[in-house]
Amino acid sequence: MRLTLVRNRYWDPRTDPVRHDYPDRIVVRIGADPRQQTDRLIADEGADRYAVSIDGVPPDRVDAVLADRSLRSREVVGFWPFVTYLMINTRRVSDVAERRAINYAVDKAGYLDAIGGPTHGEVASTLLSPTVLGFDRYDAYPTPGDAGAPARARRLLGDRHPRLRYAYPNTSEGRAAAKPLVASLRRAGFRVAATALDPVDFYSDIARPGNGYDLYPVSWGADWPTGTTVLPPLFDGTAIGVGGNDWSLLSVPALTDRLHALSAEPTRTAAAGWAALDRDIMRRYAPCVPLVYMKNLSLAGSRVHGVFQSGTAGSPLFYDSWLG
Template sequence: MRYRPVTALVLLTLVAGLGACSNNKRTDDDAAPDAGRQASGSIATDPKDSRGPAAEVPGAAKGGTVTVLRQSKVSHLDPQRVYSFVGLTASQLYARRLTTYKDDGKGKVVLVGDLAETPGTDVTKDCKTWEFKIKEGVKFEDGSAVTSKEIAYGIARSFDLALTGGPTYLQEWLADTPQFDTKFNFTADKTALPPGLSTPDPRTLRFTFAKAHCDLPFAVSLPATAPVPPAKDTGTDYDKAPVSSGPYRLAKNEAGTRLTFERNPHWDPATDPMRHQYPDTFVYEFGANPVTQTNRIIADSGADASAVSFNGVDSSLVSKVVGDPALKSRTLQEPTPSEYTLTINNNRVTDLKVRQALNYAIDRDGVVKTLGGDTVARGVTTLMPPATLGWKNYDAYPAGRTGNPGKARELLGGATPELVLGFPDDARNQELSTTLKSNLEKAGFRITLKPIAADTFLDETKKKNNPWDLYIGSWGADWPSGASILPVLYDGRAIKDGGSNNGASYLNAPALNAEFDRILAMPVADQLAEWGRLDEKIMLEYAPVVPLYVDVMFTIHGSKVGGIFIDSIWGSVAVTNAYVRP
């Protein structure tokens, strides 16, 4: 997935705004500017900041259709299962959450109440009891009121292991264990609520935790807190037709080829601090590869004049787009802290020397060139991306910019490991996997490439007994500290048979798990340097993955699209301000 953390300036401002949260187990927030932005941010303390309507976008007009082009279909529309790049941004159209971010598209972000009147109240001043007052006037697409009951039900259904794919922060915090399904069985009684979650009245939602979770206001900005009417819940089929609480509702779902959203007549802008309802419709069109997307938008004809490429400019066309001054005003470029790795299945590749050899074998310059150059990617050697607080610059397996196949062969000692590399079957990952295969085979490995359907890739690689030795993985922090990267990806206690968030590396080292507990128990300010130190220790002692690169978003849109920007939270195309020029 792609998420966008903040620079130190933004995060510290947000942490300061939380006041009593000095002993939280994880740090707080999400957001980051590009290299040319002046980072700033805050958490709203004045309830007025959480009210609507959102400030009008200069020059915006009502009417028309905005089309978002993407090669692969959306994995999930069910808000409790949404955790992909496109899902997180698209769900803003139809799934409101307890909190959200106002984002000016220039690096300034403010965490505000969305369904809630404020970003939450730390009732006991120890981050163990939180309350959210639900706004009046928020309605579903059928006109019925959204209350604390429907929000609580949405959170409760996220405990259902049949509804995999979404984040598990709230489940684990409420249950006080990564094995949250052992503490609450949603399917046994769908009228019950998980431990620690209550609705004292229709406008109050209360969280009570065994441990302090000062970052809750940020965790509830994920769509897992979107309300779901119990009577409309169709289980796994809810993916096909979620009920809207936002400015748009799903009008048509065409079997993985197209989604059409139309205005929700019951959305009240007075309750919404960040969304608009400018276009008549939004269309998400799937199937066109990045080459086709880029060429269509360059041509700027018909419906494509009001389209935007979600996948971004194809690597083969970067130089053409960059070299055309006429296209400059129609491009968006923003580095993201979304990091990509060659993830090693530690269940299958158990020899540390083999994992270390994989690290020496990679030609990162070649990888970046395959992707289109530094316009779209930047090589990294650390588990945490450089934008992370506490980041430490190191290279555990120094092989130069182009790799050291000789050192890799030395570690292999004459062996020629046969490994299967799984990858999403879109154009970008097909090219990348071919480059990685070439790198590894020069170093003595024998690699078999296995494509995996892009829309099921995350679900499939999160299955504990999956059949791949290696896969192209990605992760972006839900908060910009090691707390939302290293424990999430490498704490073996979170491994499940299906739906594991343990980054698909399946590393499980008791000594490392104990280190996570030790650091997470520290005050936030004390954690930062510890995460950088632990990052290096993990790579030196376990080498669970091969860090590859940090993504840069570089995309193009039609001449009639206005209000499009790169989201400061997710690092992808934001549509909440979009409009069509007459």
Template sequence: MRARPTAALALLTIVAALGACTNNKKTDDESGVDTNRQATGAIASDPKDSMGPAADVPGATKGGTITIIRQSKISHLDPQRTYSFAGLNASQLFSRRLTTFKDDGQGHVTLVGDLATTPGTDVNKDCKTWQYTVKDGVKFEDGTPITAKDIAYGIARSFDLSLTGGPTYIQEWLADTPQYDTKFDFKNNKSALPPGLSVPDDMTLKFTFNKAHCDLPFAASLPATAPVPAAKDTGTQYDAKPVSSGPYRIAKNEAGTQITFERNTSWDPATDAVRHQYPDTFVWQFGPDPVTQTNRIIADSGADQTAVSWEGVDSSLISKVMTDQTLKSRVIQAPTPQHYTLTINNQRVTDLKVRQALNYAVDRDGLIKALGGSSLAAPVTTLMPPSTIGWKNYDAYPAGKNGDPAKAKELLGGTEKELVLAFEDDALGQTTSTFLKGNLEKAGFKITLKAIPADSFLDETKKKDNPWDVYIGSWGADWPSGAAILPVLYDGRAIKADGSNNGASYLNAPALNAEFDRVLAMPTDQQGAEWAKLDEKIMREYAPVVPLYVQVTTTVHGSKADGFFIDSIFGNVSFVNAYVKQ
């Protein structure tokens, strides 16, 4: 295998291209959303960049409570199971990783060491052997020092298939197979480590891969590398109250209702280049729908003066919010890399013509209007979002802005095709599924809707034998490269009985799987154009999903809260700089 370039070059290449590839244009109702925002970045080469304390936020003061209002509970708090956007952003409060992104909220990011002193050392300059040194002074919430063994144990437990939900990059790379559980049985070897992972001493962690993996520093920024004290691992019950390594700890978890975080007195800001500890407490409050969230925060009364809406401004209120000048200073708005699809279960919908008919049938313009307009979404016909390096625009099934029902019916051969469409039972899922049902039935389909609880939707659709034909899916790349999108979602070798990270499309084409291997073996700076070609090939030859839109985030916060921004990696509200105005 050809060696890939260093991670430093990979990050510079990837991040410099963010935004530069998009051809989205601002329209009158976007209220100044800069969908052409140029993003830049670097990888920290000086260990000082990975040390704290994080730069002070101008005007920030200590004290008070920040409330995050969300309709449904967070799927998982267990760091090895965390993969939802809410979970990823919430985990920044209490769960540190080997690396993390320092983000200014304007698209400028730097990969730094988090628990580690640097983003990683490519020992032999071939991306096969990586070494990390743990920082002095990092501790669990009880004051116990965090060691390399604790981080290694966290990674080892991610091999346990009963702990489903989290990313699987590192497991697959260490095992050298998507069926990583066949190489290491955590349940029966809890004191052992998976192949390729070693702990030379208390402060050193070493990864040894059979193949080059220059993306490890990026994958290490996901909470799968969070430390877990073995003595306090309660398996699936660890979800309720994982041990903190960050600036906040879980004080109270009222299942499905509210989670209260309080300051972790064992967190040392001198070790942390990213996070602050301004508020006394953070409260995640679950239940209110987006309309209620928005109206409460607009009203700006009591505790809502220091609250922020997680779901963002409801579509029915977007015009009101964007035209109210008194709210201007409280609105946060930015484009995101989050990509939505009508995902097709390729095990159940095996006829390519049916999948192509679905692509012709969809009325993207109508869907975006139903969602609230271009202040909230932009149409897309590609598998990768425009912010991806090497992205190339194309439309494999040109049907105009509103779809082509006649072409869809032609492909169906004049027969009515019955499909079950599963969706999350939140406001977004209900709006999207209702619109798509009406849209698709005009094109010759008969659609039965099936609501799935939002907090279990990912787990249920990732079960290989799930009984649904299509579902509304979304994906935000873990870093802005096709490597974090196409093979993750469409490599059939990653399909498992439970916990599949194959994007729930269950596409498994050996020729395509080989293409993933071919591109991943190329130097990173040559991969962009190849991912773009493969993007189009997948859509034309397999049509495994219907690309729908990319999200624009627009949310609002109370008058006595500040420091929020839309993070550049996942496109959701970040809390690392949040504070209460005193």
């Protein structure tokens, strides 16, 4: 399948200081999987010299791409607007001390390695992404090397060994990531049973208030780069239920009021408020474990210039692209 984009004859550069119309046309070819795209761009032959991969380099090709010095100038890499979290079902895991213990226990570095390593993202410690206005890096539950602190988690648990049900999508990435995550929780004294769910129904399954699971990984990206599109969707207790995104099932009226009040403020003046609320949510309620600030690594052909990874759109952008 192919989609051909041509110049908009009504576009006026005087009204648009951001974009340029250097290419005569852009042809979008649909159908090649990420491995095929990557292999073709590595070969850099024929029309592929003028191509860009949108889907990114798959994990099993990353090492080969990074080891090839000739590809350095053709890498398109940067943050997505997405963060991956280990959501904690706060109705089932109602003890905040236990949720804090989970935060200390989780091996975030091992999780990141399992899903593709540094090109796939960076270890996260905040709810907001680095792409969001007002992002302020902090870590409410620091651990050595981001690999977990089982002894500290055990101190919070005391003599308890809570049972946890971990649900994850039954994909190659989901299965790989489950191993270090479950192992680190067990080192901290939790008794964990892991359940693989059909990836097609995964999000609808965990969105049910009575889903029967204690932990599950999710990813959420800002619709536009402000906390308004992150914290209210994830932690507004009035949105719990089928179709909602409050996967932690956290419902605190005072928190909901703050979310609504900040959402009503202008974007720039609210930025510091979102950063402060990010801290408050993690320190007071610990409803999840931030795992990964997601990144994308794509390749461009040798004749392509000016393409960059957008932290807002989550894909390569062509505002400044040209061929040479």
